[in-house]
Amino acid sequence: MVSLKVNGRERVDVAVGEPVSFVADISAPPGTGKVVAAEWDLLGVGDYPVAGPLAASGANVSVKTTYSYAKPGTYFPVLRAASQRDGDSKTPYTRVQNLGRVRVVVK
Numbered sequence: 001m002v003s004l005k006v007n008g009r010e011r012v013d014v015a016v017g018e019p020v021s022f023v024a025d026i027s028a029p030p031g032t033g034k035v036v037a038a039e040w041d042l043l044g045v046g047d048y049p050v051a052g053p054l055a056a057s058g059a060n061v062s063v064k065t066t067y068s069y070a071k072p073g074t075y076f077p078v079l080r081a082a083s084q085r086d087g088d089s090k091t092p093y094t095r096v097q098n099l100g101r102v103r104v105v106v107k
Contacts, residue, residue, distance in 0.1 A: 001027045002081050004100030011103040016072055023064045024052075024100055028083035032096045035061045036089035037082040042067045044076035044101075052079065057087055069106040076101055 004024045006012045014020055022042075026035045038052035038061075052063040069075060078101045085094045 001029070002079055002098050002100030003027075004077075004079050004102050006077070006102040006104055009102075011105070013105045013107065014069070016070065016106055017068050019066050019068045020104060021064065021066050022077065022079070022102070024062065024079045024081070026061050026063065026079075026081040026098075026100075028059045029096060031085075032083045033085040033094075034058055034083060034087035035081060036084045036087060036095070037080075038063045039080045040065060041078040041080065042075075044078055048078075048080055057089070059083075069104065072106050075104045075106065077104060 006020050006022055028035050034057045039048035040050040041048045080099050082095045082097045
C-alpha cells in the first residue's frame with residue numbers, strides 16, 4: 001500500500017515555482033517481503049525517472065522529495081513502489097508493485 005501526501009494533503013494549489021513536499025508511507029502486503037524500490041513520476045506522464053532512495057529496507061518504509069513546477073497546469077504526480085518476497089532489490093522477479101497518486105494544481 002502506498003499512502004502519498006503533498007504538503008500533507010491529497011490535493012494542493014500552488015504558484016509556479018513554489019516548492020511542494022511529497023511524503024509517502026509504503027507498506028508491503030503480508031507475505032510479499034520487503035519494500036525494495038520507490039520511483040517518482042512527478043509530472044504524472046507515465047515515466048518514473050527519479051528513484052526514491054530507501055533509507056532502509058523493510059515491510060514499512062517512508063520516502064520523501066520536494067519539487068517545484070515551472071509551468072501552470074494540473075499535475076497528477078505518482079509514486080510507484082515495489083516489494084519483493086525475499087527483499088532482493090536486484091531481481092525483477094516476484095515483485096508486487098503499487099501506486100500512490102496526488103493532485104497538484106499550479107497557477
